[in-house]
Amino acid sequence: MRKFRMAMGLSQKTVAAKLQTQGLDIHEKIVSEMELGKYSIRISVLLALAEIYRTPIEEFFADLDQYAPDER
Numbered sequence: 001m002r003k004f005r006m007a008m009g010l011s012q013k014t015v016a017a018k019l020q021t022q023g024l025d026i027h028e029k030i031v032s033e034m035e036l037g038k039y040s041i042r043i044s045v046l047l048a049l050a051e052i053y054r055t056p057i058e059e060f061f062a063d064l065d066q067y068a069p070d071e072r
Contacts, residue, residue, distance in 0.1 A: 001060070004053040017054060018047040022048050 005015055012031040019026040024045055033039035041049075050057040 001031075004055055004059070005031075005035070006047070008053055010052075015049075018046055018052050019045065024048055034067070 005012070010018075012035075013028045014029050015024050016028045018053060019031075030039055034041055034045075046057055046060060050060070
């Protein structure tokens with residue numbers, strides 16, 4: 001998530017504010033936890049983030065292959 005935020009030149013505080021204007025109760029601390037993988041993100045938040053970051057939602061999952069179990 002951080003790479004998308006940074007690509008848009010947004011602070012965590014700004015992202016939280018944008019999410020709040022969409023009626024989502026997300027604060028700066030939660031944005032940080034999402035970026036660290038410590039917060040389970042609701043679908044509604046993912047959809048809002050895709051809009052804020054102007055990216056298809058599938059892009060959020062593009063790097064997950066690195067976490068796949070080894071197929072030996």
